[in-house]
Amino acid sequence: MKNSRVAGGFCLNTTIEHLHFNFGAFNSSVHITHKLPGIAEIASNFTGDFGSGFFKPLLICDRNTRYLAEKIMGDANVPLCIVEPGEAQKNWQNVEYILRCARDAGLGRDGTFIAVGGGLIGDLGAFAASIYMRGCSLALVSTTLLGMVDASVGGKTGFNLFGIKNLTGTFYPARHVYISTESLASLPAPEWKSGMAELIKTAILDGDAFLEELEHLCSCGSWLEHFETAILLRCISRAVQVKGGIVQEDPQETGTRRMLLNLGHTFGHALESAAGLGNISHGEAVAWGIARACELGIALDICPRQRAQRIQALLTAYGYTITAPHPLMGSTGSFMRALGSDKKERGGKLHFIVPDEKSARPVVLESDNNYVKNIITSETIT
Amino acid sequence: MKNSRVAGGFCLNTTIEHLHFNFGAFNSSVHITHKLPGIAEIASNFTGDFGSGFFKPLLICDRNTRYLAEKIMGDANVPLCIVEPGEAQKNWQNVEYILRCARDAGLGRDGTFIAVGGGLIGDLGAFAASIYMRGCSLALVSTTLLGMVDASVGGKTGFNLFGIKNLTGTFYPARHVYISTESLASLPAPEWKSGMAELIKTAILDGDAFLEELEHLCSCGSWLEHFETAILLRCISRAVQVKGGIVQEDPQETGTRRMLLNLGHTFGHALESAAGLGNISHGEAVAWGIARACELGIALDICPRQRAQRIQALLTAYGYTITAPHPLMGSTGSFMRALGSDKKERGGKLHFIVPDEKSARPVVLESDNNYVKNIITSETIT
Numbered sequence: 001m002k003n004s005r006v007a008g009g010f011c012l013n014t015t016i017e018h019l020h021f022n023f024g025a026f027n028s029s030v031h032i033t034h035k036l037p038g039i040a041e042i043a044s045n046f047t048g049d050f051g052s053g054f055f056k057p058l059l060i061c062d063r064n065t066r067y068l069a070e071k072i073m074g075d076a077n078v079p080l081c082i083v084e085p086g087e088a089q090k091n092w093q094n095v096e097y098i099l100r101c102a103r104d105a106g107l108g109r110d111g112t113f114i115a116v117g118g119g120l121i122g123d124l125g126a127f128a129a130s131i132y133m134r135g136c137s138l139a140l141v142s143t144t145l146l147g148m149v150d151a152s153v154g155g156k157t158g159f160n161l162f163g164i165k166n167l168t169g170t171f172y173p174a175r176h177v178y179i180s181t182e183s184l185a186s187l188p189a190p191e192w193k194s195g196m197a198e199l200i201k202t203a204i205l206d207g208d209a210f211l212e213e214l215e216h217l218c219s220c221g222s223w224l225e226h227f228e229t230a231i232l233l234r235c236i237s238r239a240v241q242v243k244g245g246i247v248q249e250d251p252q253e254t255g256t257r258r259m260l261l262n263l264g265h266t267f268g269h270a271l272e273s274a275a276g277l278g279n280i281s282h283g284e285a286v287a288w289g290i291a292r293a294c295e296l297g298i299a300l301d302i303c304p305r306q307r308a309q310r311i312q313a314l315l316t317a318y319g320y321t322i323t324a325p326h327p328l329m330g331s332t333g334s335f336m337r338a339l340g341s342d343k344k345e346r347g348g349k350l351h352f353i354v355p356d357e358k359s360a361r362p363v364v365l366e367s368d369n370n371y372v373k374n375i376i377t378s379e380t381i382t
Numbered sequence: 383m384k385n386s387r388v389a390g391g392f393c394l395n396t397t398i399e400h401l402h403f404n405f406g407a408f409n410s411s412v413h414i415t416h417k418l419p420g421i422a423e424i425a426s427n428f429t430g431d432f433g434s435g436f437f438k439p440l441l442i443c444d445r446n447t448r449y450l451a452e453k454i455m456g457d458a459n460v461p462l463c464i465v466e467p468g469e470a471q472k473n474w475q476n477v478e479y480i481l482r483c484a485r486d487a488g489l490g491r492d493g494t495f496i497a498v499g500g501g502l503i504g505d506l507g508a509f510a511a512s513i514y515m516r517g518c519s520l521a522l523v524s525t526t527l528l529g530m531v532d533a534s535v536g537g538k539t540g541f542n543l544f545g546i547k548n549l550t551g552t553f554y555p556a557r558h559v560y561i562s563t564e565s566l567a568s569l570p571a572p573e574w575k576s577g578m579a580e581l582i583k584t585a586i587l588d589g590d591a592f593l594e595e596l597e598h599l600c601s602c603g604s605w606l607e608h609f610e611t612a613i614l615l616r617c618i619s620r621a622v623q624v625k626g627g628i629v630q631e632d633p634q635e636t637g638t639r640r641m642l643l644n645l646g647h648t649f650g651h652a653l654e655s656a657a658g659l660g661n662i663s664h665g666e667a668v669a670w671g672i673a674r675a676c677e678l679g680i681a682l683d684i685c686p687r688q689r690a691q692r693i694q695a696l697l698t699a700y701g702y703t704i705t706a707p708h709p710l711m712g713s714t715g716s717f718m719r720a721l722g723s724d725k726k727e728r729g730g731k732l733h734f735i736v737p738d739e740k741s742a743r744p745v746v747l748e749s750d751n752n753y754v755k756n757i758i759t760s761e762t763i764t
Contacts, residue, residue, distance in 0.1 A: 025406050025634070092474065096543070103544055103723075131513075134540065134551045135634070158516065161478070162485055169516045170552065252407070252517070341485075 017237050021244040023155055024251035026173040030153060030240050032233070036068060036180045039076050042139055045176050046112060050076065056111040058102050060125040062089075065117040065143050068183055072116060072141065079105035083121065087278035090120050090159045098128040102136075112137035118144030118191065119151035119282065123169070127157035130172035140174040143183035145195025146283060149202060149239035152177045154247035154261075160277055164341055165269050171252050179240070181233060194283030196318050201263050201290060202239040204311060205246070205359050210238055211314065218317045256362050263353040263360050264289035266339065267376070273338035275328035287315050290355075291322035292375050296363070297354035299371045304357060311355060324378050332377055336368070399619050403626040405537055406633035408555040412535060412622050414615070418450060418562045421458050424521055427558050428494060432458065438493045440484050442507040444471075447499040447525050450565055454498060454523065461487035465503065469660035472502050472541045474550075480510040484518075494519035500526030500573065501533035501664065505551070509539035512554035522556040525565035527577025528665060531584060531621035534559045536629035536643075542659055546723055547651050553634050561622070563615060576665030578700050583645050583672060584621040586693060587628070587741050592620055593696065600699045638744045645735040645742050646671035648721065649758070655720035657710035669697050672737075673704035674757050678745070679736035681753045686739055693737060706760050714759055718750070 019030040029045070031037070039057065043050035059078050061069035062085040069080060081101035083094050102111060113136060115125025122140050129138040142152035158169020203210035217231050243261065250257035268289030272280060291312050297303025315322050329335045339350065349364050350372075365372060401412040411427070413419070421439065425432035432439075441460050443451035444467040451462060463483035465476050484493060495518060497507025504522050511520040524534035540551020585592035599613050625643065632639035650671030654662060673694050679685025697704050711717050721732065731746050732754075747754060 092478070096474070099543060099550060103546070103549065131550045131552055133549065134538065134553055156516065161481060164485070167485065167515065168481060168513045170513055171516055 019237075019240055019244060021153075021173075021248055023173045023247055024171075026155060026175075026251075028153070028155070028173040028175065028177065028244075030177045030179060030244065032179045032237055032240070034180065035182050036071055036141065037178050038074055039072055039078055042072070042112075042114060042176065042178075046137060046139075054110070056105075056107050057114050058098075058105055058107055058111060059114050059116060060098055060101075060121060060128075061116040062121050065121065065183075068141070068143055069116040072114070083124065085120070087120065087160070087282075090124060090277075092159060092161065094124055095128050095131075095159055098125060099132055102128070102132055107132070107136065109133040109136055112139060114139045114141060116141040116143060118142070118147040122147055122151050123157050123166070124159060126155075126172050126174060127159060127169055130157055130170040135172065138172065138174045139176040139178065141178045141180070141183075143180075144187060144191050145184065145236075146191065146198055147195075148179045148236050149195055150198035150243065150261075152179070153240055153243050154258075155251070163273065163277060165272055165277060173251075179236065181236075190281060193319060194281040197264070197283035197287040197290070197315075197320065199235055199239055200311075200314060200318070201261075201286060202242050203235075204263060204290070204355055205260055206238065206242045207358050210235075210242075211310070213238075215314060215317075218314070259351060259362050260353055260360055262351075263355070264293055266350060266352050267292040270335055270338040270341075271326055271329055273341065274330045274335045275326075280328050284320060287318075287320035288322055288324075288326055291315055291320075292324065293352060293354045293360075295324075295375045295378075296352055296371060297356065299375065300354065300363060302361065302363065303355045307355060307357065324376055326376075329376070332373065335376060336373070339372070401619075401622055401626060403535075403555075403630055405555045405629055406553075408537065408557075408633075410535070410537070410555040410557065410559065410626075412559045412561060412626065414561045414619055414622070416562065417564050418453055418523065419560050420456055421454055421460055424454070424494075424496060424558065424560075428519060428521075436492070438487075438489050439496050440480075440487055440489055440493060441496050441498060442480055442483075442503060442510075443498040444503050447503065447565075450523070450525055451496075451498040454496070465506065467502070469502065469542070469664075472506060472659075474541060474543065476506055477510050477513075477541055480507060481514055484510070484514055489514070489518065491515040491518055494521060496521045496523060498523040498525060500524070500529040504529050504533050505539050505548070506541060508537075508554055508556060509541060509551055512539055512552040517554065520554065520556045521558040521560065523560045523562070523565075525562075526569060526573050527566065527618075528573065528580055529577075530561045530618050531577055532580035532625065532643075534561070535622055535625050536640075537633070545655065545659060547654055547659060555633075561618065563618075572663060575701060576663040579646070579665035579669040579672070579697075579702065581617055581621055582693075582696060582700070583643075583668060584624050585617075586645060586672070586737055587642055588620065588624045589740050592617075592624075593692070595620075597696060597699075600696070641733060641744050642735055642742055644733075645737070646675055648732060648734050649674040652717055652720040652723075653708055653711055655723065656712045656717045657708075662710050666702060669700075669702035670704055670706075670708055673697055673702075674706065675734060675736045675742075677706075677757045677760075678734055678753060679738065681757070682736065682745060684743065684745065685737045689737060689739065706758055711758070714755065717758060718755070721754070 017032040021028045040050045043055040059069045060081045062083045064085050113129040115121050140152045142148045155171045155173030157172050158166035161167040203214050264286040268285035271285040294308035352363050353360050399414040403410045422432045425437040439460050441451045442463045444465045446467050495511040497503050522534045524530045537553045537555030539554050540548035543549040585596050646668040650667035653667040676690035680690050734745050735742050
């Protein structure tokens with residue numbers, strides 16, 4: 001991506017939005033801005049003045065987002081906790097490290113964790129916040145497309161254990177989420193690709209108009225080189241609205257509403273586990289999972305073939321590998337076992353989300369269902 | 383304690399109660415019974431039939447409560463997770479061990495953790511339940527007086543980290559709590575003493591009638607030898623009602639209401655930390671803390687001297703050491719540092735709960751307040 005062009009784009013006077021959600025016991029405000037917030041702005045949003053002694057922050061970042069955390073900090077003296085980047089770091093050891101930083105910084109239950117990064121730093125930092133002294137204040141500064149359109153909104157936190165993705169976690173929505181397009185200027189290409197899959201997923205749930213936006217965004221040419229910032233901002237904002245709206249209706253996924261957001265994830269998480277955590281990006285796994293969900297939708301007569309083809313064409317246009325079997329999935333047996341370990345398993349059955357005419361819906365299948373086996377091993381794409 | 387006498391007592395046809403609470407997003411039912419529940423009864427309370435495949439339990443206990451867990455299990459085949467007993471075991475390693483047992487048993491998000499034990503097993507098992515796949519179902523079978531009158535009700539979970547008691551935890555009330563006096567028959571004397579401190583604490587919050595009951599219970603002679611089961615059952619039931627009622631008004635301790643339950647705990651936790659976790663029982667530390675809170679109440683002109691003396695006399699009658707400085711507290715400096723690490727510190731100040739005319743109230747003091755220093759070092763008791 002050409003940074004100068006992007007940076008120029010971000011300076012356009014496009015709308016800045018504040019969105020408010022109520023997730024069960026938690027209120028969550030999403031601030032969509034061009035520029036990163038400063039520490040004083042974050043403090044004032046928590047109704048504490050920075051420097052008053054009543055706002056005690058801990059900045060959490062990884063090596064890649066350290067410069068953004070330091071930008072937020074400015075001249076202030078804020079304790080900084082730096083985690084190594086990468087999916088393999090999403091473990092208890094790093095949760096404990098964050099907790100140790102908070103303890104060493106003398107934070108009490110009234111402290112505020114500010115996690116600056118993508119999905120990984122957000123999930124780890126938010127999990128640590130949710131258990132530190134039984135829950136301290138939390139802000140997320142989302143710096144990746146994936147974080148902005150998905151991970152930062154709705155309160156899912158967690159880390160990987162025993163090789164299972166997010167086996168452990170909590171529901172703990174951030175009080176304030178900052179989505180600042182400034183941080184996208186230097187986002188590496190694989191990170192764009194990882195986030196775009198969640199954007200496509202959300203568009204499928206929302207319907208035709210959103211899908212058209214994404215088709216348009218892609219048709220601008222090579223989308224990574226020439227995307228139009230105004231369209232992207234609209235897409236990010238819409239994705240936050242759609243996701244936040246769904247989560248509001250079912251904050252802790254006790255019903256079937258929030259499950260819709262798992263479109264592509266039952267297959268996708270299993271692919272991530274089977275490939276070995278960190279060997280395939282979450283977005284690429286989800287994109288492949290969406291393609292499988294489309295085929296399951298056709299097989300079960302839930303998704304019109306034309307809509308499935310449209311979705312798969314969009315995934316291909318954005319550069320995703322959607323053929324089955326996936327080159328990294330290993331044996332059918334190990335993949336099916338990974339599928340059986342999924343958190344979405346309830347009562348011994350697997351829950352899938354499959355696209356339908358306008359959005360998507362859940363279906364429940366035995367984990368050794370033949371449709372599923374065929375879909376992950378078939379070399380033919382619909 | 384003479385088991386035969388106690389066991390006989392428990393067979394009296396005293397009232398069996400079911401209490402229902404609403405703790406924010408959580409409903410919690412407390413079943414006060416003579417006999418331990420069987421696994422089928424627990425299953426049916428979760429509206430799942432045992433054996434139907436829809437109720438997937440994991441029994442969690444320690445070596446001391448294993449026989450109770452096996453009694454609950456009966457002839458059924460339920461995976462059993464056995465943790466070593468003792469405060470030193472309240473660590474992440476045992477949380478991870480419980481999570482591993484759940485994973486190995488193939489539990490999904492619809493699994494049910496059943497923790498059978500006192501405060502330690504309850505806190506550990508409930509914490510593990512709160513993070514397993516972002517929260518699975520939870521039942522607590524409380525087998526100690528401490529668990530029955532305090533720990534099992536209201537949803538505080540946690541474990542010790544960096545030598546700080548319950549530094550990490552969540553709010554996660556059990557869906558069903560079983561308080562079965564059957565399990566008290568073999569409770570060791572130190573465990574009685576640990577629980578009685580919380581019972582006295584709750585009585586102070588509730589007022590004169592409850593205190594009178596405890597004075598009566600004690601006056602039966604050596605209370606451990608000759609307590610009357612009917613009175614004890616009334617006291618346990620009343621303590622659950624008082625605690626549950628307070629927690630309902632402030633489930634996550636965001637206000638000052640739930641803080642009342644910390645009476646004796648700011649001083650008590652600091653004593654536990656200063657003495658080295660596990661070197662003094664929670665109850666003995668809390669009893670000592672209540673005595674300190676009484677003196678703080680007198681110093682601040684909040685607690686009538688007569689009420690403080692009555693409370694301290696009751697603590698002494700139940701055999702607690704309430705003199706200051708406590709033999710295990712170490713130097714004043716290390717104790718004050720432990721006090722400064724307390725979770726109840728907010729905005730750089732310490733929150734204490736002190737008895738007043740009828741109940742208790744919170745007060746906020748600088749952590750180096752002179753009253754506090756005098757109270758923990760003074761050799762004179764009011």
